[in-house]
Amino acid sequence: MTTTAAAAAVTAPAEGPRVRRRRRLSPGRRLPAARLIGPALLLGLWAAASAAGQLDPGAIPAPWTVLETGVHLWTDGTLPDDVLTSLQRAGSGFVLGLTAGIALALASGLSRTGEALIDGTVNLNRAIPTLGLIPLFILWLGIGETFKVAIIAIVVYIPIYLNTHAALSGIDHRFVELAEVQGLSRWAFIRQIVIPGALPGFFVGLRLGVTGSWLGLVVLEQINATSGLGYLMFQAQNYGQTDVILVGLVVYGIFGLASDSAVRLIERRVLSWRRTLSS
16 A cells, blocks of 8 residues: 555544434324315315306305305304204214213123124124115104104214224233233223223224214205204205205314314323324
């Protein structure tokens, strides 16, 4: 090695191991109103298409026309009465479905006998289209409010039961063995192992049940009803009032989005201990 090359080798800094930059996999910080970006974009496209004359006003009225119709229906008292009636129907059916879904899931998930008696029956009920039960329920319960509430309860309890039961069945057996080693009582086992393990699945079913209650209500309120958002839309269909129909759909959408957001907020608070990609 020459003198020059040796000097260069001495003075050149030694290169250490190259550090590979870690790729970020998390979605980043959650924006408070991020879920409103999609609906706002859709509304903007609707308004732009209406302003450009690309939409037939008779088939799809402009957003400002729908807003004006909604304000008129609200000020004359029609919309508040229908909204209150729909909320009462959806709320009654939701409470019944929620109670039934939780009770059946716990009875089936914590007992072999309960699972043998309940799980197959619920899955059979799930295989039957719920709206197909309407004629039978009308014969059993009459054509009044009772059958509407019963159908909504069925729509709600099925996803709550299925997801809660799946979460109970999926609890890690190591936690069960740990509870046995610690000598936990039956109630302590349910409180410390079963409930935390079932909550993620329960909230998934709860979100599906909340959405399902509004979907079922759209159909049920068009059957022998004298009030409600579905009745308002059915009457508007008879008179060709597309703007009124869109008012009803917008209100249904607002209720569905608000209730789903409320459930997600409660879920984040209750499951704050759980580290997930979304948290």
